[in-house]
């Protein structure tokens with residue numbers, strides 16, 4: 001009987017493991033999503049604000065929702081502010097009117113004896129009503145970027161009563177999907193002194209559905225990336241060097257920094273000389289060219305798949321664990337404040353280094369291409385000369401309309 005039972009058990013196990021759809025279902029059975037604060041916020045945020053594309057009423061309602069929930073967490077009204085700006089949504093977003101507006105929602109956590117500000121950003125708009133061609137994107141933006149908003153709210157809760165030697169400013173950006181409107185506006189509103197005062201800008205954008213978690217700050221490896229990678233205990237990776245170089249050259253032409261990782265709110269900061277740490281998920285180690293979300297799976301971002309239900313059905317608890325990893329890594333990184341400050345101390349120097357190194361890759365490739373073209377042109381010229389009926393007779397000091405010298409007379413080949 002025992003034998004029969006174990007045979008039956010083995011058969012059941014085999015069935016479960018052989019059927020790929022059940023792998024995550026089985027795994028999620030061991031977890032309660034509700035145990036995780038990031039899941040709580042993600043579920044609440046996207047179910048109450050499924051449609052929040054830049055310039056729409058839904059986006060404005062999502063901004064109100066964030067401000068309201070910051071109050072509920074226990075932050076006081078004077079520490080919560082808004083920044084309104086124009087967004088060019090008309091014609092790009094279904095339902096957006098001319099003169100559409102968007103806004104950033106800002107939370108300040110002030111500390112005594114602050115030596116600067118750490119800015120933590122996440123955009124809250126989504127691509128649901130973004131017009132792509134004649135179609136609209138769909139989805140509810142659970143991955144892009146409900147996950148970043150959920151992580152930022154969770155982190156704000158955790159940092160609320162932790163004294164640090166710097167101020168923390170959370171910025172929930174609007175209009176990211178329309179040309180990084182919110183982050184561009186925010187950076188442009190800063191004085192040079194305010195920019196210099198930023199110790200680091202930490203950006204959360206789409207941190208749950210991709211295969212791996214990454215932190216990226218620059219086209220050269222820099223201390224703040226290494227710092228967070230170490231703090232994460234292996235959960236977060238650096239972006240691979242070959243992909244950095246390739247993406248820098250091909251996507252960016254000859255502009256510095258311009259890579260796949262440029263398509264988010266950290267870019268205006270980086271362009272203003274502010275060091276950044278950009279957390280995102282995806283797969284940069286696949287054999288595919290450039291960035292993919294997952295090897296062999298449908299992608300989620302900017303599609304109808306970007307819903308909480310899809311994430312649960314296809315990633316089980318893993319998408320929640322990704323958000324948790326990012327929150328815990330940044331939290332541990334910030335509270336170990338001496339180590340953090342020393343890691344980012346020279347970060348601005350690395351931005352300058354990144355500029356030159358990235359340019360050097362690009363210019364080296366341009367040089368090789370130009371030399372190759374020169375060699376090809378020379379070879380073609382030689383070939384034409386060989387086939388010409390006239391010999392290779394250079395014409396020197398030819399005086400037209402005068403009596404030619406002997407060596408000006410062309411000679412035909414034998």
Ligand SMILES: [Zn+2]
Pocket residue numbers: 123144145176205206264
């Ligand atoms: Zn995004």
